[in-house]
Amino acid sequence: MKSYKTKRAIGNAVGYIILILISIIWLFPFVGLVLQSFRSYATEYGGMVDYLVPKQFSLDNYKFLFDSSQTNYLMWYKNTIIIAVFVSLLQTIIQLCVSYSLSRMRFAGRTFLMRFWLILGMFPGFLTMICLYFLLKQFGLTQAGAIPGLILVSVASSGMGYYVCKGYFDTIPKALDEAAMIDGATRSRIFFTMIIPMSKPIIIYTALVAFMAPWCDYVFASYVAFGHDTSYNVAVGMTRWVWTNDYQGYFTRFCAGGVLVAIPVTLLFMFLQKYYVEGVTGGAVKG
Amino acid sequence: MKKKLVSVLLTAAMGMTLLAGCGNEAAQTVADTATDVAETATEVAETAEQTAEEVADAAEEITDYGTGEIKIWVADNVVDFTNEQIAAFQAAHPEFSGYTYTVEAVGEGDAAGNMITDVEAGADIYAFAQDQIARLVTAGALEVVEDSNAEAVKAQNDAGAVGAATVGGTLYAYPLTSDNGYFLYYDKSVVTDPSTLEGIIADCEAAGKNFYFEINSGWYQTAFFFGTGAELTYDTDDSGNFTKCNSTYASDAGVVALKKIAEVASSKAFQNGSAISNATNVGAIVDGTWDAGAAKDLFGDNYACAKLPTFEGADGKTYQMSGFGGFKLLGVKPQEDDLKLAVCDALAAFLSSEEVQLARYNAVGWGPSNLNAQKSDAVQADEALSALADQLQYTIPQGQYPGDYWSLATSLGDSVISGEITKDSSDDDFMKALTDFQTTCESYAQ
Amino acid sequence: MAQDAGKKKTTVASQFFKAVGNGFKDIGVTFKEGDWKTKISYLIFGFGPIMRGQILIGVALLACEALFIWFMTGFGWQYLSKISTLGTVATKKVGRKTVYGDNSFLILLFGVLAIFAVIALIAIWYINIKENRKEELILRNGKKLPSNGEVFHSLFDRNFHKTLLALPVTGIFVFTVLPIAFMILVAFTNYDKNHQSPTNLFTWVGLSNFKQLVSFSGAGIGPTFVQVLAWTLVWALFATFTNYFLGLAVAMLINKKGIKFKRLWRTILVLTIAVPQFVSLLYVMKMFANDGLINGYLIKWGIIKTYIPFWTDPLLARITIIVVNIWIGIPYMMLIATGLLMNIPEDLYESARIDGANPWQMFRSITLPYMLFVTGPFLLTQFTGNLNNFNVIYLLTQGKPQSVNLAEKAGYSDLLITWLYKMTVNDTNYRMAAVIGIMVFVVTAVISLVVYNMLPSVRDEEGFQ
Structure with a gap:
């Protein structure tokens, strides 16, 4: 019995060591990012260096970001928030509508619709970039109008991502609907007063995922907004600091900008993590 | 009477553009097409055809240039400078008062790609690196320089710059700078003698510092190839098509150069790169004048620059490193409106004029292409620019190269860096790689 | 397994053809047995339903037809008519001014859209015929047609899915289906840096791009x-x-x-x-x-x-x-x-x-x-x-x-x-x-x-x- 205990203690110790190692590896890049963001621009320039801890700490880089005479960073940040909020809101609504129809109602063409969307989803998204760009241009939603344009594109196709939400609806017993219908409730009434209140976790999950995606959208956003600095989002604006040689010494500024982007998204994610886990787990099992 | 005629012609011209817009490309949301013109469009339509030729003649008499918006793309660090200059331009030209100007930060590297993606949404005037010019002409993103401006440009700028802006005998762009060449920046405390490549690398190795050279760039690579006497040029026709490739890379000279590249890459001090801000622990770097400020910041008191070094080839001979002398250019997009084009021409000519080039040098340190500006004292005294000038005698003015050449050269450089081609490879391997390279280069010309 | 799949495919195919056959049969039977209102509906969508008091359905059908005609005459036809060549008028210079010719990109894009519009019209035409047939049968059996109010309310109950799905399906059509169809067609053209709209035209080249992809010699990749x-x-x-x-x-x-x-x-x-x-x-x-x-x-x-x-x-x-x-x-x-x-x-x-x-x-x-x-x-x-x-x-x-x-x-x-x-x-x-x-x-x-x-x-x- 004693040997079992010591064995277990050793097992736990090994477990802790592995977990601590993993944590260090996981956190290292973020620590680096934060440290570099505080490196003094004035004394150590803003380029790449091969040491981790700055020789002198300062807020130079953050000051730069907030100085709108030098950079449009705040504008990009605002754009990204606008896109994220609208996409999150509209995409959730659309996915709820689609999921309810497909989960609860039986109509001609339902299976066809689902199969068709499944097939459409197998085409790579970037394939159609040039076409989407010119489509948006017809509506005047590129360059100066890129923000609504990006929202439109993300929302328009979001119906195809109904899987997780529909999977959740499928788990709500149909008997509830039937009982309500016998009481004379219409489909729309059931949807608004029964299903939606019961779906809080999945609504939060959908909204959270939709909210996080635009922060990372570099590819299409840069394609739609090119040549118009004020309609960039943070990803487009800041990746230029890394990839374009016009921006010498912007590395620490990139780090600072990255920290400011990561903080709100990370906090939001941490608060809503419970729902996220519920969503991905459910989604994984349903496929 | 005369005034009335002009205004009729003007409306006719605008009606024409409108009709062109409706006829072929109704959907191209020509946002700036003034709505009030739409009402007159129908009545003008009948007269439009016969007046078309007269419009050109009438142009000289025009005093009212209408209204419009002109979009300008320049690199981020000259946005403010360009805005100031445009303000001066506006003050000097009250006749263009109907036009507004927006300056956007789009780097010389991105400008061409963005212009080609959508010419319509692109800038009316934009700065770009000369290696993009053929591509831009093919895609219809560059207007021919207006005749009187062309004469002035040819007379006032150095021959290399004019050559760079010329495709198949036609001048397509206004030279902005003539400093797009490279030379050596180094740390005085590390590199004692910057005259030989071997010495520089040995010094860097000894000090544990890095030597940066971007060997996977078709632009920097030529320092070796042209140095040993290998050649690579293209002939172009008027529309930007490449008609002939003249290359001697697949030769003994080419092998010596590539071997040297492989040897440099094998040094533990070697790093591939040419941007000071992305470089760490720098002992020496081959880079251009645009990084002079960053280099001064980085090296501090040990800042120094020099022409490119010589190197000793595998055949025992000593070669001076060569390379491209390159230029930044300013282009005007083809316009559907004569009047707007006239304004664009005037602005582009102004932005590339002697005074503005000199002012630009003073503001951001870009070396002018204008001959008079080059002779000014400030430019003559500039350390980086004089290192570049020293190097210039060994370089070859960069002509036109197809876009594919650059990525092919990247592939060649990557193959060396990744060790597919090493300094220990046999001469046959080198020759094979270069023969492939040359054949592919030749395949780009039809 | 493979046999299974083969069998499945044939049954799916035969089902499909059966459905199409039935469709044609319906169209014929409806025309033969239909009254004059139905017959006019063959040309003027929704005429029958409007005459029978089904204003909501009738007007919706008629609106679709009107929209189609408006789209085609004002916009669609000029692109659709050029889709076989993707444009022939080259860009030219008048003085120093540039006069753009045909825009192959827009011809292809809106040509595809017009083709979709035609398909949609045929589908709506068929729905229109079925609707007429349904109404006639109900009336012939002596039953009453649903009132307009009932039809409207069904959109929130029995037909709630139509309300819910209308927007998402349209969105997916315009921003996913149309672009994908467009890009698939681009694979059969020579649209590249040398054939870039609006300055240059591009045109159909058949399978040559696919050949280049699988070719192991010369310029093949x-x-x-x-x-x-x-x-x-x-x-x-x-x-x-x-x-x-x-x-x-x-x-x-x-x-x-x-x-x-x-x-x-x-x-x-x-x-x-x-x-x-x-x-x-x-x-x-x-x-x-x-x-x-x-x-x-x-x-x-x-x-x-x-x-x-x-x-x-x-x-x-x-x-x-x-x-x-x-x-x-x-x-x-x-x-x-x-x-x-x-x-x-x-x-x-x-x-x-x-x-x-x-x-x-x-x-x-x-x-x-x-x-x-x-x-x-x-x-x-x-x-x-x-x-x-x-x-x-x-x-x-x-x-x-x-x-x-x-x-x-x-x-x-x-x-x-x-x-x-x-x-x-x-x-x-x-x-x-x-x-x-x-x-x-x-x-x-x-x-x-x-x-x-x-x-x-x-x-x-x-x-x-």
Whole structure:
């Protein structure tokens, strides 16, 4: 019995060591990012260096970001928030509508619709970039109008991502609907007063995922907004600091900008993590 | 009477553009097409055809240039400078008062790609690196320089710059700078003698510092190839098509150069790169004048620059490193409106004029292409620019190269860096790689 | 299996033809037996319903027809009429002014839209006929037609799905179906940097782009395509399974009895999901650069003499990408596994322990089979997702290193999807990008189809509805 205990203690110790190692590896890049963001621009320039801890700490880089005479960073940040909020809101609504129809109602063409969307989803998204760009241009939603344009594109196709939400609806017993219908409730009434209140976790999950995606959208956003600095989002604006040689010494500024982007998204994610886990787990099992 | 005629012609011209817009490309949301013109469009339509030729003649008499918006793309660090200059331009030209100007930060590297993606949404005037010019002409993103401006440009700028802006005998762009060449920046405390490549690398190795050279760039690579006497040029026709490739890379000279590249890459001090801000622990770097400020910041008191070094080839001979002398250019997009084009021409000519080039040098340190500006004292005294000038005698003015050449050269450089081609490879391997390279280069010309 | 599929296909095909046949029969019968209102409806949509008092339905049908005629005469026809050549009028100069000719891009785009409009019109015409037939039959049987109010209300009850789906379906049509149809057609044109709208025209070239893709001689890019495709598959396989098993292992470790601060460990791991990838991956890219932080410290500490070429050596670049992907990917799997592991009944382990099974045996015979069974479809979507995992590759290496041995600017770490992106953005080589896109689709579809039918959970659970 004693040997079992010591064995277990050793097992736990090994477990802790592995977990601590993993944590260090996981956190290292973020620590680096934060440290570099505080490196003094004035004394150590803003380029790449091969040491981790700055020789002198300062807020130079953050000051730069907030100085709108030098950079449009705040504008990009605002754009990204606008896109994220609208996409999150509209995409959730659309996915709820689609999921309810497909989960609860039986109509001609339902299976066809689902199969068709499944097939459409197998085409790579970037394939159609040039076409989407010119489509948006017809509506005047590129360059100066890129923000609504990006929202439109993300929302328009979001119906195809109904899987997780529909999977959740499928788990709500149909008997509830039937009982309500016998009481004379219409489909729309059931949807608004029964299903939606019961779906809080999945609504939060959908909204959270939709909210996080635009922060990372570099590819299409840069394609739609090119040549118009004020309609960039943070990803487009800041990746230029890394990839374009016009921006010498912007590395620490990139780090600072990255920290400011990561903080709100990370906090939001941490608060809503419970729902996220519920969503991905459910989604994984349903496929 | 005369005034009335002009205004009729003007409306006719605008009606024409409108009709062109409706006829072929109704959907191209020509946002700036003034709505009030739409009402007159129908009545003008009948007269439009016969007046078309007269419009050109009438142009000289025009005093009212209408209204419009002109979009300008320049690199981020000259946005403010360009805005100031445009303000001066506006003050000097009250006749263009109907036009507004927006300056956007789009780097010389991105400008061409963005212009080609959508010419319509692109800038009316934009700065770009000369290696993009053929591509831009093919895609219809560059207007021919207006005749009187062309004469002035040819007379006032150095021959290399004019050559760079010329495709198949036609001048397509206004030279902005003539400093797009490279030379050596180094740390005085590390590199004692910057005259030989071997010495520089040995010094860097000894000090544990890095030597940066971007060997996977078709632009920097030529320092070796042209140095040993290998050649690579293209002939172009008027529309930007490449008609002939003249290359001697697949030769003994080419092998010596590539071997040297492989040897440099094998040094533990070697790093591939040419941007000071992305470089760490720098002992020496081959880079251009645009990084002079960053280099001064980085090296501090040990800042120094020099022409490119010589190197000793595998055949025992000593070669001076060569390379491209390159230029930044300013282009005007083809316009559907004569009047707007006239304004664009005037602005582009102004932005590339002697005074503005000199002012630009003073503001951001870009070396002018204008001959008079080059002779000014400030430019003559500039350390980086004089290192570049020293190097210039060994370089070859960069002509036109197809876009594919650059990525092919990247592939060649990557193959060396990744060790597919090493300094220990046999001469046959080198020759094979270069023969492939040359054949592919030749395949780009039809 | 193959026979099965063949049989299935024939039955599907015969069903389809039967349905079409029935459709034609309906059209004929309705016309023959219909009254004059129905007959006029063949030309003027919704005429019958309007005359019978079904204003709402009738007007909707009529509006569709009017919209179509308006679209075609004002806009669609001028593009549709040129679709066979994609335009012939070249751009020319008048003085110094540029007069643009036909815009092949818009001709193709709106030509496709017009074709869709025609198909939609035929469908609506058929619906219109069926509606007339239905109404006539109801009236003939002496029943009453539903009132307009009832029709409207049904949109919130019996026909609620029509209301809910109208917007999403339209959105998907305009921003997904139309562009995909367009790009598939581009694969059969010569739309590239030398044939760029609006200055230059492009036109149909048949299968030559596909031939170039699979040609192994001359200008063919066959060898490069094979190489990129192979790496895409290898990458997807490694990315999926390393994350799967390591994520599972980490989840089990954290779930282990006696390990404290479970929440803390999870939170640390989950950071990589929360922080936007363009921030974290770009930083990691710089970190592993030849002159980056890692190499810098390793050299300083004297562990290595020369830098390790994490991104510039083809093999090492691929390995580094997979390793960094573990950093990004494990947390997802960990979250999923944590939830699922709790579903495994504890008494299964209890009885196994009594039988003297060691932890490894328990994992092999209880945990793994359960997880694989439950997460089968998830693994498949992960795999197809990784085939198109753009962010990780592009932010880390942009597909580099390139090589003289690869055509069309492909690099050794390029996936099909990053290659496609570079072709579109850097080269404006739309025709080849379209061909690659179609290939990505084919690969995804084939793998999904084959694997999907092999999944045990699909067979048992009646699966995808």
